Amino acid sequence: MCFGHGGSWKDRYRSEAELIADAERCWNKFILPKEAEREANARAAEAFIENARRKRDIQARANAVTATPFIYQDPATLPRRDNLYGGHFIRKYVSSTVGGGGGGKSSLEIIDALGMISGSPPLSVWYVNLEDPIDEIQRRVTAAAMHHDINPKVLNEKLFVDSGRDQSFVVVTQRGRETKVVEPVVEAIIAEVRGKGIDVLIIDPFVSTHEVEENDNNKIQQVANQFTRIANETNASVELVHHINKASGDGKSEVTAVSGRGAGALKDKARAVRVINTMSEKEAKKAGIDPKDRFSYFRVTNVKANMSKRSGQADWYRIVSVKLGNGTKWSAGDSVGVVEKWQWPSEEATANDVTTEQLGELKRRLSLAPHGDNHQAKDWAGCVFGEVLGLDAKADKRKIGLLMKALVTAGHFAVVERKWTGGGNGQCSRAPQTPPPTGWGGEWRFITPSDTPPPPYIYKADGGRVVARS
Structure with a gap:
């Protein structure tokens, strides 16, 4: 106790009560505040350390990279890949079809869509054509349905079609050197696919979904990542139709996996890639087809199949003309090119x-x-x-x-x-x-x-x- 006086307390204080009162005064003035301050400082330091530890743990969890042990599972109990159609359309994955302009890409996608919605079990398909107006899409789908005898009721229940002329489907933009994901569009696509129960989303063509430099692999990969995200978050298959470069196509070189326009990041991102080649003059001669008619024939080859073995065998198709019957007595009706399967003349015909x-x-x-x-x-x-x-x-x-x-x-x-x-x-x-x-x-x-x-x-x-x- 700090009284500031020497000698017996009896010399300073007249009574014991005065001594106790002075002691309480000194405690309250000098000793108690320091103890409280130390305690407050200790609590503040503890809180600071706890907050720092919490932030560190949150950051660590966000950036955590861990090695997960493999646990063997009976092969019979492993979930099967959800292959939706033809080995090309697979849930949660991006696929791509590459071909030249006017070579049958869009027509092929339409009959694929009709095949999926009329299959067993029927699938829901959203076909988005970013180049043609909606009335032209309507004509093409209707002609294909007529030719392949698809029930209109199935079309109304299972098929969704939209035009890029009516709404934007651009998922990545570029301003100067900066690229930006258009989150409202990506989130809207995800919401529509989920809400409508869509199994397959077909985007035709890929080049119209972005505004970035198409020869930049990093930027094209960023665009492709958005469609991988859509496929993963919606449990759907996403098909991207892609144009070829100027060095490929009819009269130049064979269309292959590397013939896609721009950077190759899209090819690398897609799990399945197929290419379209128009019938060559040599093939036309061998098949007994007039060379002038060869442009109506094309073959489709699977050139990349991460999920299975590539067969290397081509499927042949031809484009036939279908009349819609929408003419009048003053004008002729529309004729639309429709794709159908074509069998190469077999040498083993019997x-x-x-x-x-x-x-x-x-x-x-x-x-x-x-x-x-x-x-x-x-x-x-x-x-x-x-x-x-x-x-x-x-x-x-x-x-x-x-x-x-x-x-x-x-x-x-x-x-x-x-x-x-x-x-x-x-x-x-x-x-x-x-x-x-x-x-x-x-x-x-x-x-x-x-x-x-x-x-x-x-x-x-x-x-x-x-x-x-x-």
């Missing part, structure tokens, strides 16, 4: 490709009049084949020729030489009084077994004709 009923009808029609064996003949038998088998005598010329050859090999028809009025050699089954048709030699004609040697003997000669066996 007689089994023709049913018994079709074969009977072929023999009946060919018995009515002579028909030429050469496809350049005006009375070519292949035209009859086209009518009976539902093939285009011009576009499917090679396939028809292979089927004709297969039926000859099977003994249903035989090749004989045409007998000309001016003489000639070889056998002829045509009646002598019938004038020979003009043009190329050889004919298809229905005959009895006594007219020609039995199978497998077949008459063949330049300009030869094939006749049907009964």
